[in-house]
Amino acid sequence: MSPRNDEAKIAAFIRTNGVTRCPTACAAPTHASGDAADREALRQRAARLEARREEKARRAWAQAVAA
Numbered sequence: 001m002s003p004r005n006d007e008a009k010i011a012a013f014i015r016t017n018g019v020t021r022c023p024t025a026c027a028a029p030t031h032a033s034g035d036a037a038d039r040e041a042l043r044q045r046a047a048r049l050e051a052r053r054e055e056k057a058r059r060a061w062a063q064a065v066a067a
């Protein structure tokens with residue numbers, strides 16, 4: 001299958017399914033600038049992940065001190 005056939009299939013999929021952005025756009029920081037809603041969603045995700053990391057570290061520290 002040639003690359004042109006792949007491009008046509010991808011374009012048809014996007015047209016029929018209404019995909020407007022990469023589904024992983026909010027998964028990790030990039031060098032691109034997204035709209036305000038995407039930036040806010042990314043900031044909130046980063047805050048949630050940091051809170052989980054801090055909680056895990058607190059639990060590990062508490063277990064180490066108790067042992």
